[in-house]
Amino acid sequence: MxxxxxxxxxxxxxxxxxxxxxxxxxxxxxxxxxxxxxxxxxxxxxxxxxxxxxxxxxxxxxxxxxxxxxxxxxxxxxxxxxxxxxxxxxxxxxxxxxxxxxxxxxxxxxxxxxxxxxxxxxxxxxxxxxxxxxxxxxxxxxxxxxxxxxxxxxxxxxxxxxxxxxxxxxxxxxxxxxxxxxxxxxxxxxxxxMQREMVVVPSHWTVGQTIDFLRTVRNLPDDFYDIFVVDPGHRPVGELALSHLLRAKRPVRVSDIMRKDFRKVRAEMDQEEVALLFRQYGLVAAPVVSEDDRLLGVITVDDVVDVIDEEAEEDLMRLAGLGESDLYGSLWDTTKTRFPWLVMNLLTAIAASLVIGMFEATIEKVVALAVLMPIVASMGGNAGTQTLTVAVRALAMRDIDTRNAMKFIAKETLVGSLNGIAFAVLVAGASIAWFGDFEIAWIIAVAMVLNLVVAGLAGTLIPLGLQRFKIDPAVASGVFLTTVTDVVGFFAFLGLATLFLL
The missing domain is CATH 1.25.60.10 (MgtE N-terminal domain-like)
Structure with missing residues (x-):
């Protein structure tokens, strides 16, 4: 056409x-x-x-x-x-x-x-x-x-x-x-x-026969970089780059110059696994084979680029509770997609409000607490989101497994501790300048450290736990993280205030 x-x-x-x-x-x-x-x-x-x-x-x-x-x-x-x-x-x-x-x-x-x-x-x-x-x-x-x-x-x-x-x-x-x-x-x-358009030659052909075939056949793929060499059972036994073919002499057999250590892809393999395979080994094309190892088709790097883009967009959208159709979808479809996520966020907000309600008497007596408590929860949520984003991406790219999970958890917890100490000093100083109360200052400082440490832990443990139970971490992690950081932040700050100020 x-x-x-x-x-x-x-x-x-x-x-x-x-x-x-x-x-x-x-x-x-x-x-x-x-x-x-x-x-x-x-x-x-x-x-x-x-x-x-x-x-x-x-x-x-x-x-x-x-x-x-x-x-x-x-x-x-x-x-x-x-x-x-x-x-x-x-x-x-x-x-x-x-x-x-x-x-x-x-x-x-x-x-x-x-x-x-x-x-x-x-x-x-x-x-x-x-x-x-x-x-x-x-x-x-x-x-x-x-x-x-x-x-x-x-x-x-x-x-x-x-x-x-x-x-x-x-x-x-x-x-x-x-x-x-x-x-x-x-x-x-x-x-x-995979696509079925590919170039396949038998292993007994010579370079000259292969070149003549490429010159005379009509239905060649529009773009191809590798030629697949098969045995009589149509099983791939080698891969031959066009650059190697053109440099070889005509009488040489393709079986003598083909690459035998090539990567094959099973037809049932998930496309995300295929993308990781291409990324790991820098592949341009890979043959797709059936369960009995017969050649079915080929996957090229341009298809994998689309997969990588699609998977990254999907993870990003799911972290925010959005769907793939949100940009071009209808008003009603977009509303339906976002509604369940907002319901979950409403439930987490109610949980945080219940914690605040437990300390209503404390807030009535020390009004400054009402002014300062959003700072603790907000900082914990932001710190947790940073850790969560790193964890979800690392899981998607297979950079975290059972061998290095503990090292990653320890690192993120330590990062949360160091940031908690730094911001505890800043917030305590601001509290003293604002209210002139040293007791409130050290209470908010301790609550800040506790919440940022918990945020680091939750940001790693939640996605790791969800993946263990075969739940996509990109879908559900955000809801759990928000609940944890809000509840811990409010409980730590208001609980300490109740113990030491009343």
């Missing part, structure tokens, strides 16, 4: 229409009128561009974005394919994401056959789901055939079962088999991530 190479209708040469037997030259007049309208629209859009600062957003500039927006608002759609044509599919996806839902559909309809299927692979998952639900069966079939196998499986998996059945019936046999096999693998696994 090469829609970008299609000539625009308005660029077609004018038909020569003669005045035979008194016929009028209406077709030529209509084409001239159409060209005049398009030139007027181009001039109008060019005027719009002049009033917008041209700061590039990768390939998409504010001027071009403003031009497309104005064309959509004024319903002058013939110019849109021309405006979109110079953009890379990733930049076109960025522009589509910035549009309102109804504008997205209008733009895609205006692009027609020039809409590149690769745009769908770059779209945010939420936006892509919305668009896929509005596309017709013919368009979906065309896009699935044009996409790489890994992107096609992702797109196909977003359809309901009834629509999947209709699409499969319309697809060529080869594409149908790839999609059905791809969906048999668990979601977020290497089998879903």
């Amino acid at each position: 090469t829609p970008s190479n299609r000539p625009d209708e308005t660029d077609a040469p004018e038909a020569e229409v003669g005045e035979q037997q008194g016929t009028k030259r209406k077709p030529k007049v209509k084409k001239r009128e159409l060209k005049a309208k398009i030139r007027a629209l181009e001039a109008e859009i060019a005027e719009t561009r002049e009033n917008v600062p041209d700061e590039p957003l990768y390939g998409l500039t504010p001027r071009l974005e403003a031009a497309v927006m104005r064309a959509l608002e004024q319903e002058r759609l013939p110019i849109i394919p021309r405006l979109m044509r110079p953009l890379h599919p990733a930049d076109q996806a960025d522009l589509i994401e910035r549009l309102a839902p109804e504008q997205r559909l209008t733009l895609i309809a205006a692009m027609g056959a020039t809409f590149d299927a690769d745009i769908l692979a770059y779209l945010d998952a939420t936006v892509r789901d919305e668009l896929v639900g509005t596309l017709g069966e013919e368009d979906l079939t065309r896009f699935l055939s044009a996409l790489d196998s890994d992107d096609a499986v992702d797109l196909f998996g977003e359809l309901d079962e009834e629509e999947q059945a209709r699409i499969l019936a319309a697809l060529p046999a080869k594409d149908r088999i790839f999609l059905e096999e791809g969906l048999n693998f668990p979601e977020d696994s290497a089998g879903r991530l």
Whole structure:
């Protein structure tokens, strides 16, 4: 599918229409009128561009974005394919994401056959789901055939079962088999991530045979860096980089120059584990094999970059109780996603309030306590969040295990102690300057040290404990940490005040 190479209708040469037997030259007049309208629209859009600062957003500039927006608002759609044509599919996806839902559909309809299927692979998952639900069966079939196998499986998996059945019936046999096999693998696994487009040669071939094969075969992948060498059972026995192939002499067998210590990925392996494997060993590509070690496909580094970005975003969102669809999701969906998290925070706030209520008599007699107690809880919460962020990230990257967990806990506890002492001195000094009361000063100092030490401990023990019980630390750690630091902070400060001030 090469829609970008299609000539625009308005660029077609004018038909020569003669005045035979008194016929009028209406077709030529209509084409001239159409060209005049398009030139007027181009001039109008060019005027719009002049009033917008041209700061590039990768390939998409504010001027071009403003031009497309104005064309959509004024319903002058013939110019849109021309405006979109110079953009890379990733930049076109960025522009589509910035549009309102109804504008997205209008733009895609205006692009027609020039809409590149690769745009769908770059779209945010939420936006892509919305668009896929509005596309017709013919368009979906065309896009699935044009996409790489890994992107096609992702797109196909977003359809309901009834629509999947209709699409499969319309697809060529080869594409149908790839999609059905791809969906048999668990979601977020290497089998879903891999692509079937790869270069495979038998081990008995020579360098010359391999080079001749690469020159003559038609359906090579668009980009590849390694050639996989297989035995008669289609099991990978080696990996050959293109650079090594081109440097070797033609009579040399590929089995003599292939790399035998390559890394294989099981099809059932979680995509996060795959990303860690690529990161650990600096891989560019890795073969994916079945349980019986037969070659199924390949995962390349560009796919892994997407996984790393997706996993990091997921962890970040979960720490704040957000969902993946919060940016582009509907108002109602975003509200539903955030509501449970806010309920949990309400419960932690009630728990902290109950602790404060236990010392109501103390606060009534020493009003200064009400002024100072938020400082202790706030400092504990912030210190705990710092430790928690480090711990969750380290767990995700497999940097913490049973061998070094105690060392990490001890370090973070010591950091909390040192920070607690430092801020205890600062807060005590501020308390003396503010209220002139040395007793309150040393009480808040001790409470500060206690809460920051507990924050360091909780920030490490909570995520480690949750992971031990197979609960994602990024999801639940924040709620528990807030509860611990608030309760301990208020209890330590108000409890000490009750003991020594009353």
